[in-house]
Each structure stands twice: as structure tokens, then as C-alpha cells.
Amino acid sequence: MKxxxxxxxxxxxxxxxxxxxxxxxLVIVRAFHIQIASGDRxxxxxxxxxxxxxxVSPRRGAIYDRHGAELAVSVDVDSVYANPRRLKAMEQDPxxxxxxxxxxxxxxxxxxxxxxxxxxxxxxxxxxxxxxxxTRIRELDIxxxxxxxxxxxxxxxxxxxxxxxxxxxxDGRGIEGIExxxxxxxxxxxxxxxxxxxxRGHVVFADGMEDDRxxxxxxxxxxxxxxxxxxxxxxxxxGVRTFEARGGSVVVMDPSTGEILALANYPPxxxxxxxxxxxxxxxxxxxxxRFEPGSTVKPFTMAVALAAGAVKPNQSINCxxxxxxxxxxxxxxxxxxxxxxxxxxxxxxxxxxxxKIALDLGKKALYRGFRRFGFGEPAALGVPGxxxxxxxxxxxxxxxxxAAVSFGQGMSVTNVQLAAAMSAIANGGRLMQPMLVRRMxxxxxxxxxxxxxxxxxxVVPRRVAKLVGQMLTAVTEPGGTAIEAAVDGYLVAGKTxxxxxxxxxxxxxxxxxxLASFIGFAPAERPxxxxxxxxxxxxxxxxxxxxAGPVFRRIAEVTLRHMGxxxxxxxxxxxxxxxxxxAVAEAEPAPEKEAVDKGESAVPDVRSLPLRQAVIAxxxxxxxxxxxxxxxxxxxxxxxxxxxxxxxxxxxxLERRRFDTDAVAPNARPRTLTAxxxxxxxxx
Numbered sequence: 001m002k003x004x005x006x007x008x009x010x011x012x013x014x015x016x017x018x019x020x021x022x023x024x025x026l027v028i029v030r031a032f033h034i035q036i037a038s039g040d041r042x043x044x045x046x047x048x049x050x051x052x053x054x055x056v057s058p059r060r061g062a063i064y065d066r067h068g069a070e071l072a073v074s075v076d077v078d079s080v081y082a083n084p085r086r087l088k089a090m091e092q093d094p095x096x097x098x099x100x101x102x103x104x105x106x107x108x109x110x111x112x113x114x115x116x117x118x119x120x121x122x123x124x125x126x127x128x129x130x131x132x133x134x135t136r137i138r139e140l141d142i143x144x145x146x147x148x149x150x151x152x153x154x155x156x157x158x159x160x161x162x163x164x165x166x167x168x169x170x171d172g173r174g175i176e177g178i179e180x181x182x183x184x185x186x187x188x189x190x191x192x193x194x195x196x197x198x199x200r201g202h203v204v205f206a207d208g209m210e211d212d213r214x215x216x217x218x219x220x221x222x223x224x225x226x227x228x229x230x231x232x233x234x235x236x237x238x239g240v241r242t243f244e245a246r247g248g249s250v251v252v253m254d255p256s257t258g259e260i261l262a263l264a265n266y267p268p269x270x271x272x273x274x275x276x277x278x279x280x281x282x283x284x285x286x287x288x289x290r291f292e293p294g295s296t297v298k299p300f301t302m303a304v305a306l307a308a309g310a311v312k313p314n315q316s317i318n319c320x321x322x323x324x325x326x327x328x329x330x331x332x333x334x335x336x337x338x339x340x341x342x343x344x345x346x347x348x349x350x351x352x353x354x355x356k357i358a359l360d361l362g363k364k365a366l367y368r369g370f371r372r373f374g375f376g377e378p379a380a381l382g383v384p385g386x387x388x389x390x391x392x393x394x395x396x397x398x399x400x401x402x403a404a405v406s407f408g409q410g411m412s413v414t415n416v417q418l419a420a421a422m423s424a425i426a427n428g429g430r431l432m433q434p435m436l437v438r439r440m441x442x443x444x445x446x447x448x449x450x451x452x453x454x455x456x457x458x459v460v461p462r463r464v465a466k467l468v469g470q471m472l473t474a475v476t477e478p479g480g481t482a483i484e485a486a487v488d489g490y491l492v493a494g495k496t497x498x499x500x501x502x503x504x505x506x507x508x509x510x511x512x513x514x515l516a517s518f519i520g521f522a523p524a525e526r527p528x529x530x531x532x533x534x535x536x537x538x539x540x541x542x543x544x545x546x547x548a549g550p551v552f553r554r555i556a557e558v559t560l561r562h563m564g565x566x567x568x569x570x571x572x573x574x575x576x577x578x579x580x581x582x583a584v585a586e587a588e589p590a591p592e593k594e595a596v597d598k599g600e601s602a603v604p605d606v607r608s609l610p611l612r613q614a615v616i617a618x619x620x621x622x623x624x625x626x627x628x629x630x631x632x633x634x635x636x637x638x639x640x641x642x643x644x645x646x647x648x649x650x651x652x653x654l655e656r657r658r659f660d661t662d663a664v665a666p667n668a669r670p671r672t673l674t675a676x677x678x679x680x681x682x683x684x
Contacts (some may be wrong), residue, residue: 058188058443059151059216060172063165063179065226066259066438071165072179072271074151074172074216077135080105080125084118086144097142100126102371104136107481110124127170128152153179158577159268163284164222164383166435167271175274176282178220178436181383185440190219216443223259223435228252232264233560236533238647239551242624243516243538249286249415250551252559253530255423255521257453258432260381260416261529261559265289269358287544289383291534294499295349295544297370297408300421301358302342303468304369307460310361313467316341319352327400330390331355347474349481349496351407358406359399365404367394372431372459373421375413379434389413408499419532422519425472426493426527429465431456469493473524484549485518487556489567493527494520494552496544501537514542518552528565531555540615550619603650604642606633614652622646629654 014469063072080101094116095109102109105126115123127150129137130293134147153168166177172187174180232250234521240248252262265285269277283289322336333350346354358366370376376391390412397405404410416434424431431453439450459465472493476486481496497517500509519532533548533555541547601621606614614633618625626649637651 004600005263007198008504016551026536047122060153060168061186061188061217061219061443063163063186063220063222065222065224065229067225068221068259069226070156071161071222071226072153072155075154076149077128078131078137078147079127079150080129080134080137080147082116082123082125082146083144084116084120084123086121087116087142090143092142092144097145100140100142101137101145104133104140105129123504139387152201155271157226158270158272160226160233160262161222162269162271163265163282163286164263165271165582166384167274171247176286176384178222178383182218182220182437182440186251187219206432218440218442218448220440220545222439223261223438224263225261225562227562228555229262229264231562232262232555233266235551235554236264236266237268238554238622238624239533239535239547239619240538241391242619243535243540243542243547245535245547246537247285248533248535249289250534250555251286251415251419251530252555253419253423253434255426255432255527255530255533257435258420258423259435259438259453260419263416263436284383284385285534285536286415287379287381287383288387288414288535290387290389290409290414291515291536292409292499292502293413293418294497294515294517294589295415296418296495296497296517297356297375297411298346298349298406299425299468299472299495300370300373300375301361301366301406302374302458303464303470304348304366304426305357305361306342306467307369307379307464308361309367310365311342311357313342317345317350317356319345319350319356322352324352326355326403327398329400329554331403343471343474346471346495347477347480351403354406358402363394363397363402366406367391368399369459370405370411372457373424374417374431375411375455379414379416379420381416381434381436382598383436386416387414389417403494415534418517418519418534419530422521422532423530424459425465425468426521426530427465428462429458429460431459469521469524469527472520474573476520481543482518482520482545482549484545484620485552487522487553487560490522490556490560490565491568492520492522492523492556493524494518496549498542510550513537515545516542516547518544518548520552520556522556522560523565523568525568528563529556529559531559540625541612546612546616550616554622595634600643600645603636603638603642603644606636606650606652607640609633611652611654618650624649625652626650627652631655 016352050510051615060074062070065071087094093579094175098109098113098116101107102112107126109246112125125145137145137147151172151240153172155162155165155167164177166174166179168174168179169549174183174186179186232252236248236250247577248266249259250262250264253260263286265283269281272280306313316339319333319337321338322333323547324331331352333352335348337348337350340348342357370391375389378386378388392410399408420431420434432453435451435453437451440448442448472495473491474480475494476492477483482494485494486492495518499515500511501513501515503510514537517533519530521527521530531552531553535547535551538547571576601623604617606617606622611616611627611630615625623644624647627650631654633652634655635653638646
């Protein structure tokens with residue numbers, strides 16, 4: 001009996017051992033199956049329960065000036081969205097929800113209710129809301145209504161460099177300017193993001209898990225200097241308002257590298273609110289607008305002729321006392337001259353003199369020379385809308401066309417082309433590739449791509465470029481056409497331009513629409529900066545020296561100081577320029593002047609002055625004249641000597657007195673280029 005129980009006990013132990021062994025084997029097999037055979041599949045199933053895979057765009061890269069100042073950045077703002085299906089599942093009434101949200105966001109509640117009732121997982125309610133609105137939406141705590149952070153493009157300097165930088169739309173896509181031209185680099189590539197999903201389905205990036213949304217596209221570092229850009233925009237605006245012009249542009253370029261230091265346009269616009277401005281105000285005039293350059297191309301005609309030996313530096317040209325016939329047409333100068341040297345032809349802006357030089361040079365050589373200066377081909381800045389200008393092939397020129405092109409008619413250029421061509425005169429004859437972008441950087445600031453200065457070609461020999469530069473200094477000295485462009489303490493080389501605008505409706509040229517320009521460089525001995533100023537349709541006055549010259553002077557004064565270029569002692573003669581610029585009224589004793597602080601001007605006494613001289617005097621003090629009447633100034637407000645902020649308006653009352661005479665624009669309305677040449681002078 002006892003043995004039987006022992007055997008039974010052993011049998012049960014053995015059976016239990018077998019069972020335990022079988023169970024252990026089953027566990028091992030199952031574990032093997034789970035961990036090894038089906039591990040990857042089960043891991044994916046588990047991750048699907050708490051991980052969410054997203055495809056997101058990286059943060060848009062920034063745009064900086066040459067010194068790292070921000071011109072365009074992306075900032076996080078809240079946007080409101082809803083999950084209509086979740087609203088339905090949580091038994092939320094779309095109309096009630098819509099009314100609560102509409103009170104906060106000021107949107108149409110009926111339209112919002114229809115969107116919330118849709119059979120969808122996602123609808124936008126309002127994008128880019130204010131922080132206050134976002135807080136109030138969170139306080140509602142409505143299931144199915146959430147906020148998400150979106151990057152908004154922000155331009156901290158508002159209108160500064162707006163035409164160049166451009167702007168992006170609500171989805172962060174570049175629409176104009178650098179934003180559009182470098183869209184691919186700024187935007188970067190979409191990435192696949194892994195994030196943890198909490199119990200409410202919200203995306204959470206846990207500690208140690210990389211948030212790929214912090215990765216950004218490449219940033220663009222421009223060549224422009226924010227300080228110089230500000231100066232250019234401020235003085236351009238003052239010039240346009242002073243002469244009641246339609247608009248204008250300024251290009252400031254480093255002639256040794258081709259880097260554009262400032263590119264200003266007027267009217268301005270705010271890229272943070274582009275829809276509030278008409279398209280014409282957003283146009284980058286400096287690279288888009290074509291215009292007949294007028295006398296500003298005479299230096300290039302002279303350079304090509306000197307390089308070809310068609311004229312000698314000390315040669316005298318018979319300028320026919322201001323009028324001559326060419327191909328049956330009458331060619332005029334603004335003032336009568338007889339014999340002039342090449343320097344005097346540029347200083348006095350003689351059409352007849354430069355035309356004779358061009359005819360001796362020949363149309364083929366003139367055409368090829370202008371092409372080498374970059375006219376008739378794009379400046380290749382890489383920005384949207386850039387135009388090449390127009391320079392017809394010389395085979396289509398008649399004799400009168402050769403003459404006309406020599407002084408800037410029958411062709412068109414952009415302001416950037418003009419600045420690049422003058423840079424070739426300033427730097428020793430090298431046409432540089434204009435540059436707007438210095439380099440591209442990644443999200444850590446490391447350089448990805450860098451642009452180096454590039455010489456496109458040698459246009460004229462160095463000695464010729466230097467000689468023409470010396471000739472152009474006569475333009476800004478007493479007796480030249482641009483004494484208003486002279487800068488105290490610096491020798492300035494430059495050229496004025498005053499051209500009637502084409503009349504595309506009736507043909508020929510409009511009798512009352514002008515384009516005033518001045519382009520020059522300083523210091524003339526060692527050029528550091530080229531500045532090209534173009535003022536479109538000025539009303540008060542229209543000569544390039546009067547309208548554009550002062551804008552050049554004020555930009556050059558501040559820019560040269562900003563660049564650390566000290567005045568040269570040998571330029572003391574230019575300190576007298578104000579005596580030649582302003583005719584001082586002696587009818588009454590000079591009024592006492594108030595103490596003038598920085599940023600202020602003392603109102604000059606312009607009583608008894610003709611309109612033109614009065615406007616020039618005010619312009620020299622950074623003041624704007626508002627005119628009533630015609631003739632000479634009989635009263636002004638504020639009174640002479642009063643200290644007022646820069647840009648202030650001075651009311652001028654004018655009356656026409658007996659024997660007053662005012663210069664009037666020619667009223668001829670030529671209908672062809674040759675008629676224009678024969679019936680009017682190209683003003684200096």
C-alpha cells in the first residue's frame with residue numbers, strides 16, 4: 001500500500017514536471033515568436049497606438065543684410081482649427097460653437113457653422129490670430145476646437161528694402177522679390193516627423209525626441225547695408241515729395257565688387273500688409289522700369305570714342321553755336337556753344353558735341369561699345385521681372401539715330417544697368433557682375449554657398465576710364481550742370497540727365513512729362529561708391545542737376561561718413577558750393593536763426609526768390625516746399641530762421657510781378673525719334 005502511494009506520488013511529480021516543461025516550452029516558443037518572428041510587425045502595431053507620422057515643412061529661412069541685420073524672419077503665431085467629426089462625436093452643436101467663436105474672432109457665424117457641420121476631420125477656422133484671441137479660444141475649452149502654432153513671415157523694418165526683399169503669402173510661399181527668387185532655398189525640403197500622441201490625440205514631442213520642425217531652410221545674406229538703404233530711401237522720398245514727382249529709384253553700388261549696397265524705390269509699401277498697396281507701388285522700379293537715359297550715357301559715348309582714338313582729350317569740337325542740321329534735321333543744345341573740349345562737352349552737356357564725336361566713331365563701334373557696357377542685356381541680378389532695356393542693332397540705325405543714341409535717345413536702360421556701367425568708369429574699366437546676394441547659410445549659420453565678385457569683361461582701358469572720370473568732375477564744379485550734386489570735402493564725378501518721356505498714346509514725346517537723373521561716384525580719386533538717382537515725372541522742376549543732384553549729394557554725404565571715408569583737404573574749393581547753389585535775397589536783413597538741434601534745419605529766407613531757387617534752397621536744408629501761386633515768393637510760413645524738423649513743409653505764397661520771366665518747357669510734341677532730335681534739345 002505504501003509503495004503504491006509512493007509510486008503514485010512520483011507519477012504525479014513526473015506529470016507535473018512534464019506539464020511545467022511543456023508550459024515552459026510553449027512560453028519559450030511564444031516568446032520567440034513575439035520577439036523574433038513577429039517582432040517588427042508587433043512593434044509597428046504598438047507604435048501606431050502612440051506615435052504619429054507627420055510630413056511638415058521646416059521653418060522658412062531668414063533674410064539678412066550684409067551685417068546680419070534681420071530683414072525677413074519667421075515667427076510662431078497661433079491658428080485655430082476644428083475637427084467636425086469630433087465635434088459631432090462629443091455632441092457639440094455647430095451653431096452654438098460657431099456663435100461662441102465668432103464673438104472672439106469677428107467672423108461670420110453662419111458660414112462658420114456650415115464648415116463645422118461638414119463631414120471632415122479638419123477645417124481651418126482662422127489663421128494667424130492675435131495672442132489675446134488665442135487665449136480666449138483656449139478658455140472656451142471646446143472639444144474638437146484646437147490651436148496650432150504656424151510660422152508667419154514678418155518684416156521687422158516694414159517698408160525698408162521692401163521692393164527688394166518682397167513678401168510671402170499666408171502659407172509662407174514667396175510672391176515677390178528675394179522671397180520669390182530664392183523660394184526653393186528659403187523654404188527647404190519637407191521632412192517626415194515622428195511624434196508621440198497623447199490620449200486626446202494631441203501631438204507631443206517627448207524629451208530626447210527631435211522636433212524636426214525646428215529645422216529651417218537656408219537663410220539669405222544680401223549685399224545691401226541696412227543703414228545705407230535707410231539713407232537712400234529717406235532722401236529719395238524727400239526728393240520725390242519736394243518736386244511732386246510720381247516716383248523714383250536709387251541704386252548704390254560698390255564699384256570695385258559690383259555689390260549693391262542699397263536699392264531704393266518710391267512709393268514705398270509695407271510687406272507685412274501687401275494687399276493694402278496697389279501692384280504699381282510694389283514694383284521694383286530699379287530693375288523693372290526701362291527709361292531713356294538721356295545725357296547720363298554721354299560719358300560712355302566719350303569713353304568708347306577715346307578708347308578707339310576717335311577723339312583726343314584736348315581736341316576742340318565745333319558745337320555750331322547751339323544748333324546744326326543733321327540728315328535734314330535740326331539738332332539743338334540747351335545753350336549755345338562754339339568750340340568745346342571733350343571735358344567741356346560733358347560739363348555743359350552738349351548734344352551737338354557728343355553727336356559729332358559719335359559720328360566720327362561710327363555706329364558699329366558705338367553699338368559694340370554700348371553693348372560692352374552692358375546696355376541691351378539683363379544685369380542678371382536674379383530677381384523677378386528684371387528687364388534688359390532696349391538697344392537696337394546698329395544695322396537699323398540712320399545717321400540721326402547714331403547721334404540720338406550718343407546722348408541717350410532711342411534706347412532704354414534700367415537704373416541698375418546705369419549704375420553698373422558707371423561703376424566700370426569708376427573702377428578702371430571693368431564691368432562687374434552686379435550682386436545682391438553675398439551668401440547662403442544653413443540653420444546653424446554655416447555658409448552653404450558664397451558669391452564672389454566677378455568681372456564680366458574689361459570694357460575700356462584703365463587709362464581711358466580714369467580720364468573720363470577726371471572729365472566728369474567738371475560736371476559738379478562751378479560752371480557744370482550739377483553743382484547741386486557736389487559734396488563738401490569730396491571730389492565728385494558724375495553726369496546729369498533730363499529726358500522727356502515717350503508718349504505711347506500719340507507718339508513722340510510728352511511735352512510735360514520728364515525724367516530727371518544724376519549718376520556719379522565719390523571720392524573721384526578713389527571711388528568707394530556709385531550712386532544713381534532717377535526721379536520720375538517731377539513737377540516743380542525737371543532738370544537732373546536740380547532734382548536728382550541734391551538727392552545724390554545727401555546720400556553721398558552720409559554714406560561716405562558711414563563707410564569711414566574722411567574728406568580730402570584738396571577739396572576745400574567745394575566748400576563754396578552753397579554760394580553758387582543759392583541766390584541769397586538781400587531785400588531785407590537776414591533774420592536771426594534759432595538754435596538748431598540734430599535732425600532739425602533752420603528755415604532759409606526764400607522771399608523774393610523765383611520758385612526754382614526757393615525750392616532748391618529749401619531742399620538743401622532737407623525741407624519740403626508747398627507752393628501756392630506763381631512767380632516769386634512773397635511770403636513763407638514758418639518764418640525764416642525758425643528751427644524745424646527735417647522733412648517739414650514750408651508754405652510758399654508766390655505772386656507774378658511785372659517783368660518776371662520763368663523758363664518754360666518746350667511745347668513741341670514730336671512724333672518720331674528723329675523729329676524729337678530735330679525739334680528739341682536734350683536738356684543737361
